Amino acid sequence: MSVQLAVEHFDHQTRYYPANGGWRIDAASRCIVIGKGLPRTHIPLDNVVAWRVESVPPTTRED
Incomplete structure (x- = not known):
């Protein structure tokens, strides 16, 4: 199973980022x-x- 981050920006755009490699919030x-x-x-x-x-x-791919 794969995961993604759905990020909503102030300009009302939602962008999707693949996050299988992990993610974190950097406070600095x-x-x-x-x-x-x-x-x-x-x-x-x-x-x-x-x-x-x-x-x-x-x-699923159908060839």
């Missing part, structure tokens, strides 16, 4: 940091209204 830089290795994604908390962790159902 006031960011959500997604990923443990490189590259990492940094989302400033000043632009965020809400976030939630969602499970992503497995996809």
Whole structure:
């Protein structure tokens, strides 16, 4: 099962970020940091209204 972060910004956009590599909130830089290795994604908390962790159902491919 995969997980993703759904992040709602102040401009009413919701963006989805894959979070299988983990995520954390960095209080010093006031960011959500997604990923443990490189590259990492940094989302400033000043632009965020809400976030939630969602499970992503497995996809099936039909060839």
